[in-house]
Amino acid sequence: MKYTSQAVAKPYFIAAIALFLGQILFGLIMGLQYVVGDFLFPAIPFNVARMVHTNLLIVWLLFGFMGASYYLIPEESETELYSPKLAILTFWIFLVAGAVTVLGYLLVPYASLAKWTGNDLLNTMGREFLEQPLPTKVGIVLVALSWLFNIVMTVLKGRKTAISLVLSLGMLGLAVFFLFSFYNPVNLVKDKFYWWWVVHLWVEGVWELILGAMLAFVLIKVTGVDREVIEKWLYVIITMTLVTGIIGTGHHYYWIGTPAYWQWWGSIFSALEPIPFFMMTVFAFNMVNKRRREHPNKAAVLWALGTSVMAFLGAGLWGFLHTLAPVNYYAHGTQLTAAHGHLAFYGAYALVVLTMISYAMPIMRGRAANSEKAQIMEMWSFWLMTIAMFFIALFLTGAGIVQIWLQRISNAPMSFMAVQDQISIFYWAREGAGLVFLIGLLLYIGSFFVKGESKAFE
């Protein structure tokens, strides 16, 4: 570790992994509820489990992004973090707020939670992914601003690189677009229209800047390729991200009451959205092939390459699968969407955070890389989780295709619940793959405790 303040990333990473485990456990509960409908009912109804599952995902990824930026920005800026104390304080505030919110979901009926937390003052709750009570939403804004402030102040007092600039822009966008979560008009069409300004412009916009910056940082470190080359790639990739992704928002505006011209804008631009992801794959493999050093952390290289491939498959290919308006007319709101959502979030965002943790954690623990044995275990966890998630996506894709056929295309369309019975075999298979994923995750956590001769710094 070059700067002592980089160590504030450690609690962020540990919290991220713990919440990740929680997310997977709730995912398994929901997966079982798909086939054993009354499992844990009424203690944990599906909607509650889903809120916990998706909100934990968002929160652990944010912990990961924050930890990653507190680690990489001092190194990029060649100076200590502006305020490590603020970073630690923000960590505890975010962790406690997150925990209290999840407990609220689990222990209090949602309607009561809304009443007690001031939803009557400003209706913001009860919309997908934005279920957080008002105080939590305000807390997220404050945490994001504190993070942004700390990072920008650090960048300003030190060296300014393309990576830190892109990361800061991504964070600024994250904070700004989240503000639309406070706008919830009665007009359902407008509500949905601006809801996507948070959801789409996050995951298919500004988060990709954060992803690109993190990946570029790790690639510079593990390959030793010239910064000029890597940063040029970064700019080209994120240019394509914004060029395709911003108007690509239109692929959500086909059937929600918005004008039909969005079918053209959305189809054309979102069909191009795989391009930046494909470039990212080419970029990562190219840089590793041209490496000028053999970094002892082989696991980190694997995670980085895995991110580039799985992001392309999940976000790029599976996104393209149902993005054209004539296809989406049949695919909209089916298990196909769920397949894409799982593979894209895992491939792009879960993996990039795990890449960063894999690279930075050994260094924060005083070594260049973990022991051979620990790395082998870590790489096993990569393959188990990645293959399991790929199969989850395949099974959900199968479920989606049959669902579309039976419910929307066949001459005698069946009702939703009748179709669900027909496709239960896919849900059982998905749950099986989910269990393999959990084993992979436990192995991953276990790899942090494997002893052995670690690799010293050169």
Add this chain to the structure above:
Amino acid sequence: MSATFTKSMARNVFYGGGVFFFLLFLALTFDTMKVLPKRDNSQNITPAVEHGKKLWETNNCIGCHTLLGEGAYFAPELGNVYPRRGPDFIKAWIKGQPTGVPGRRQMPQFNLSDADIDDLIAFLKYASEINTNKWPPNIEG
């Protein structure tokens, strides 16, 4: 990439491209907001619809159902449940939950008053009359 295309050129293309397409997006948004009143059925938003939407949100209906295709995929699409089932069926259904049939998916009992359920139904009726470019493909949603 070739040496003639420098990093600073790449950066300028990034800024230019990002700003241009964001402005284009704003222009399309502006136009959408202008034509929306012809399509979004907002003339039928009554206090009952407004209250119904709030009940929809504060009971987290989107946590299981989709509405115009968005939400969770655990329970049926409700954007067109009004024409599919009609108000009486919807009311009886909400009141009769949970079914308690072993092994079947369960919807919680939300303890809504008759007036609340009527407002919720008013909201679902309003939602079903939004011009969605003929989505969903058929009445099953």
